[in-house]
Amino acid sequence: MANGRDRREPVFDAPATEAGELDFHLSPEDRAGGSSMARRRSSRRDDERPLRRGSRPRKAKRKGRSFLGKLVYAGVVLGLWSVIAIGGVVAYYASQLPPIDQLTVPKRPPNIAILANDGSLITNRGETGGRTVTLKELPPYLPKAFVAIEDRRFYDHFGIDPLGIARAAYRNITHSGGLQGGSTLTQQLAKNLFLTQERTASRKIQEAILALWLERNYSKDQILELYLNRVYFGAGAYGVEAAAQRYYGKSARHVSLSEAAVLAGLVQSPSRLAPNRNPEGAKARAQLVIAAMNELGYITPGMTKTALGQPAEPVRPNGAGSANYAADYVMDVLDDFVGTIDTDIAVFTTIDPKLQAAAERVLVDELNTKGQKFNVSQGAFVAMKPDGGVQALVGGRNYEASQFNRATAARRQPGSAFKPFVYLTAVERGYTPDMVMEDAPVSYKGWNPQNYDRKYRGPVTLRDALALSLNTVAVKLNMEVGPKNVAQTAQRLGITSPIQANGSLALGTSEVTPLELVSAYAAFANGGTGVTPYVISEVKTLDGKIIYKRPASAGGLGRVIDPAAVAMMNEMMHHTFVIGTARAAQIPGWPMAGKTGTTNDYKDAWFIGFTGNLVAGVWLGNDDGALTKRVTGGNLPREVWHDFMKIALKDEQPVPLPGLERFRDDVPVAGSGTDPRYANAGDGDTAWPQPQPQRRVAREKNFFEKLFGL
Template identity: 55%
Template sequence: MARNKKTRKKIDPVLDKSGRKSDLRADAKDRVGRSGKSGRGKRGAKASSGARRSGALRRFLAVAARRSLYWGFVIGLWGAIGLAGLMAYYAAKMPSATTWAVPERPPNVKILSTDGGTLANRGATGGEALTLASMSPYIPQAVIAIEDRRFYSHFGVDPIGLARAMVSNLMAGGMVQGGSTLTQQLAKNLFLSPERTIERKAQEVMLAFWLEQKFTKDQILEMYLNRVYFGSGAYGVEAASRRYFKKSARDVNLAQAALLAGLLKAPSRLSPARDPDAAEARAQLVLEAMREEDFVTDREITTAMTQAPTRARSYWSGSENYAADLVMERLEDILDGKIEQDLIVDTTIDHRLQRHGEAVIQEAIAREGEKRNVTQGALVSIDGAGAIRALIGGFDYTVSQFNRASTARRQPGSAFKPFVYVAAMEMGRTPETVRNDTPVRIGKWTPSNYDDEYRGPVTLSEALTKSLNTIAAQLVMEAGPRHVVKTAHRMGIESRLEANASIALGTSEVTLTELTAAYAPFMNGGYKATPHIIRRVRTASGKVLFENTYDNPPRVLRPQIVGMMNSMLMRVVSEGTGRRAALGRRDAAGKTGTTQSFRDALFIGYTANLTTGVWFGNDDGTPTKKVTGGTMPAEAWRGFMTAAHEGVAMARLPVGYSVSGADSVATPATRPEDNIPSPAISTEQTGSTNRRLPPASVGGGNASGGGQTTLLEILLGQ
């Protein structure tokens, strides 16, 4: 029996009128999520969409990264090719590398005092070159820490440092950090101009490569530190150290080394002579950099940071610079202006005496300058051979570098009278010769005494003691103005003198140095003392180029004249116008000088050891407030000579002479130019009894005498 089965019909998909199959997806109204009964469908859709977007972003970034790397590589390659081509182009414009050579450092002149200490350095650099081992170790450490930390690891150019500098500058929106290495900076300083161009930078890089191949790292660093500019006219660490700290670069401490290294960023702006606060702030950054590099410990940093900021003068300071300037003037004459290598000049300057001289001039003006209308002073002290032991050219070298001791010409006033009296003594006069102090008329000139009083008959000794003008005028006319001029020139005056009657009162201008030197024959027994400051010139290797020859000076005064003049000039100090210069029991002699309207005041005096001249006045010639040679100058002279003779044994001046009898007036026929032996006379010819050489123990240093040698060697201890 057949079962009745239900027939199943095949259902085909129904096409719409366009022929497409019907969409089997649920309508929007059939979706549960739409009804609000469930959010599962909505979240799923969102997740799916987010995943698709995230995936697309990742694919985009991956593609972008690959393309960036590719194009970066391509651009970098072409950039390298272009840079290489640019370098090759500029290299082709440069001379062959085989001809490159480091230029010689400008020569330096090291000027030494008698004790071997450095008075000053002169030259384009202002300081000698030091080896890396001889300078303070803090200096190279500080410079490397702040300027080029990878100095010992890079090959002349530091790509890491350059990249860091570029980033820092981009972030700051300006130039705040440089990317040049020390080697590049040295190349620029040695070979290139300071202009900022692509060509110069390319040349700098090539030269840096060459320096790294040619020299060791230490040699490069040494050259850099000896040539780089540290501001205020100082090139090299030695010049900078002496400029700012008045000490050698061998001796600078950590704080000072940090200050020097900090100057390299902007030497002129950061100089402690211009802005000490800015210099100190920069030094603090250097110290931090040194700590980061483990060059110094925290304790050292703390100590350095507690030190007072450096305050430097705006110019090279110290009176020794007056002496150094004079050395350079004389050196040009000695070497015909050709200074082609480093030189060492041994001078006659005693550093201790120089400091004493500077102190007395500055103290006198500080104490009385304002109330006495005195703004300037000068001092020069020489020994019996003419060696300048101290030279103070003005109140403050920082303010004025004009040398009033060796360059300025002033009227000496009555300080010129000893030459008049010498001429008279050579004509037969003696200290006991009598003349009448009364008004005198010589042509239209009528000289009067300082106090406008007249004393009648006086001896020449009394006249000089009281500085009577009328007597000096009479003696000039008796001896003759020309003979007085010849006498002064013979004794050491070099300036042109007018041979007229008024020369009796010192109306012709002279320098303080030549006037002082012309007094020296009184103290050394009658021998000319040619003033000189250079003892020896030698190269850095020790080769002697020059040595002075003032060891056999000519006799310019007879011993009898020396004795008579000393007896009178000692009386000037003991009871006359120069009383304030008295040195107690020590023999001292000298003469005051005051010019018209009190414009200049001088005292030139001497002991058996030193002859010293002091001047006070004003550069513009304005009158002082009645300052005479017996006031400020005599007091300053006594202060200096007291300090100079500390610990020095007493030595007597030659004063013995014999009086022939009553005054006898010489006639023109008996008026020789002089009765002095030939300038070539030897020590043996003159005899030791007539040659009273000054002891050479004043001032210390190399000035201790001894032995049967030349005069200069006795005086300078050679």
Template identity: 50%
Template sequence: MWVCVAVAAVVAWYAYDLPDVSQVAQAERRPAVTVLAADGATIQRYGDIHGTTVNAADLPPNLIHAVVATEDRRFFSHFGIDPIGLLRAAFVNFQAGRVVQGGSTITQQLAKNLFLTPDRTMGRKVQEAILAIWLERTYSKNQILTAYLNRVYLGAGTYGVDAASQTYFNKPATQVNLREAAILAGLLKAPSRYSPTTSPERAAERADVVLSAMVDAGYITPDDIKTMRAAPPTPRRKPEGDGDRYFADWVADQVVGFIGKEHDDITVHTTMDRRLQRAAERRLAATLSGAAVAAGAEQGAVVALSPDGAVRALIGGSSYDDSQFNRATQALRQPGSAFKPIVFLAALEAGMTADTLVDDAPIQIKGWRPANFEKGFRGPMPLRDALAHSVNTAAIRVLERTGIDPVRSVARRLGITSPVAKDLSVALGTSEVTLLELAGAYTAFANGGRAVWPYAVTRIEDRAGRVLYQRRGSAGATPVIDPTNLAELNRMLMAVMEYGTGKSAKLDRMAAGKTGTSQDYRDAWFMGFTADYVAGVWLGNDDNQPMKRVTGGGLPARVWRDFMTDAHMGLPARDIPGLNHAPRRPSGPMLVADDPDAGSEAVPPPGPAGPLSDVPLLNQFQRLIQNLTGSDKVEYTYPESN
């Protein structure tokens, strides 16, 4: 009698502090963010995701049996708490010397999820038991199981079996098979540890434990397991591809800037073209698992944009599971010669032309002796060939004559926001940029000279379909490049692919681009464009270790070519816009050579370098031929050294 009185007193004491069960609390959760591709397909979900509320009676028996067999085998017979289960758990824990098994029933777990905090104290366990008994007296077993299965957390931000099934298997919970039911039930023990997307091996091992429990409980037979294993396995599901998550993460980080921190569940519509995304992922993966292995290149990134700045594809690394660092949007790397078009555009704006002669000869500036990739020097050559063959000494002389400040100004106008150094090494691409940043700058070359800001978000809606953000118009519609200078630069960039360092990237249509290789082969780039798309490829290593002579005209150019071939499948060949502007003719011969008065700061604008006799006779003759014929292109031949 006194034991009963004591128990009643304890129950009364903890019952006094119970929450108001007349108002079932809604579980607090993070707002869900669903990111969609341009065609409406789901790319990724973030936050706490709730699927469709499903009645337990409508779920496959195997799913119900898998959950009951592993979580609460006497669920259909106990009154809310399971004394046998409690005694068994206490005995197992005593033997192990630590807590290895719990005795909570499904009803107790539901009571904790509905009404209580996660605190693991004796008081909370008593309240949990009281509420479990109350739930059993108030609701049917089916109602309790329905509430439990629709609220339980199952990893990846999902709550409820339907949300988990959609996330992991791309199907509703009402359609899961025996193997999938075992995986879902296995998640109840440790959702993150046994996730089928991040830990497929552990998920499979845990599913085997669940299946054994189902056999022990009499729900299935060993033959059922044999039949299941003989069937084709459920493919491991990634959210529309491993690389998509780089794109989705980049988009999700921008949401606060559009609608603020306080929001409910939202859907974000983006510019991703899944066909191009698949092509970028496939081409990069093939290279990183193939030729790049022997070349010592472990990482890569690809971006593709429409001429208006819409990001159509973005791959930020070799494996999202291994590293979530986005090498397309976060990695600052030296672009090497891929930065030279910005230098040469500044030179065109300063009065030079593609035919202006620049000296390819040894150069020394305060002890610095920059060299070319190829040995030897060619002597005076036109800017067109200097860019096509990526001649470093010529680029430095062009920058020295043009001035640093004009180059930095051009970079800013084109959307380069990363700091640009104020020294002559900028001509060789030593100032770090991101791949997306540089691709955005190249977009101005492809769209008629309008600077753009790369974008991916087109619309954001709440759960009711109300539009919270809508992109309108085209950002950066103001031209920032003179049409004549743009046409001149684009013809020079086309020469890169016709006979220069980018020959291996040549397409079956008009294209232009530039290779880039940083010092000691630490970075290799190819940036290029057609009338339809702008794309950039980077290869390198996260630890900045040198690759084995990987240049921008090698592996990156081939990845770019293969991807752009896929991207243009079915599209008619079109000319790059703006080429109809006639090139400027220089007023007289000009040789950009060493200027002892020029420094690394702003210098006087270029002018005639001297009388005609200062230019080698061969070049005078070729200039005469050009002026007589009116040809835009003259073949130049130079000796191996001057």
């Protein structure tokens, strides 16, 4: 076949290898894309060949980064990740705070300034201990002292001070200048306003966030003013006003430069640098403050020299701090008049500073002088005007040692000081001061009350029986008029404590407080009007807005004693000062009335007395009920009362007792001398002459003639 002749069979005519075998390997050109791959390989081989002389240099291939470059690159990456991490941490802790758009500076707890009747400050109460002050009110060097020692770049930074932080870190590392903190005043304020005092990284982050917020929303002066009114100074004082009152007894508006330096230095460590506890530490810190102020040009060299040469001296508490008992009483009743308080207020009281100081002094002096000898450790004192306005109130021997207010809260048996209520009940039922009763043994269902001296005097007038505090007559009267009626009489006059209407009521076995007993006696002093004791006269805000003002007619119980009965009771209780248990308490020229009181086991001793312008009462005893060594109303309490009244009535004109002028001319007036027959009479004394019946009849007739104009 023609086609067959042209057909060729495959021939393997490739060159043979040295071994005489054929090469079956594929060349690059034989592979898919072989030509392009061959060219690339050829190019690589050319690059590896050395350059021939005169030929162009080939392009050098890229080299790897240097070590420094790699380090910089790693630093940038690390920095970016650090920023992201820090941002995440900040965002997390920021999420734990209230939403920024809802954040507000919390209100400062209101201060309650308690003022005496002359406008002087008694004390501050509330959580802060002092009122809010503005920068304009303060001497310029006071806020500057805080800036100088706590944050000298305060007016330059944005709430966080990187330079300050770096400086503090350097000093801490090098141990130069003591341990330093990097917090700005703004950060400290943020901590005080919003955070706890714990020292943790999370709290510092939140503090910084809040500091930025404060700087954005308040001016520097506003931040500084907030700081000065919120920072803690120790001893319960929050704010510079409270601190100035606490340590220097004056307003922050009047502190000296050296005092301002102490206050500014104090915030670093209030417990360690308190000037009343560590005067040397406070002085050294104040010197650093003054030096910093001088360095910054806040004060002149002359001011610096003066301040360093005249270091501040903290005030020392005078006496036992009894004014705090009066302040406690004010706080106890304040809610009844003003309710919830959300701003600083001033409470004007009826407390007389002079009488308050006198009451404290005479009570404490008596206990210090004779307390150990007579085994009596505590006392209480109340003085008030006849309308119930409290002039002095002492609730114990030392307020710092015991805050229990014995004047308002301690219920004790009044002993014979309760007897006027028995006699008043009898007078209201027709008995008269000149009526005669038998002082003789008494027995009621196995109970046999006795007189203090365990002696009996036979027939005595009611006047003399009350003056000498005879138990037998009082018990007989009580049973004749009825214990329930006596209890009602006491309650009508203002006794609010529970009363047990029984036979022993006449001897004062139902417990009362000093405040209610004195207020009950006020009805005798004012002519028969019952009173509710009061201590607050007015309450105002600091801008002068009146929140409460006591009405002239407020608090009265109305007439509780008929004028004729008041006259008889005052005449009988006046007789106590003439010949009875209170005769040693009389003050020349002053008509006085009152009653001593002693429990039969000597646990409690009382003296309650009054003039036409002042009622005062004393209680002495022991908190644990321990027996005294024969303390009676006629000895220690009478001395306290007398010493107080001498001070209170000095330079005052004598005021008549209601109804006393309507009685006999033959009754001695206190201060005109003492009947020698009664030289040994007194609370528990035994000497007492037998009364003359004929004279009693004459007295009774004369009494009715003068009382009713017959």
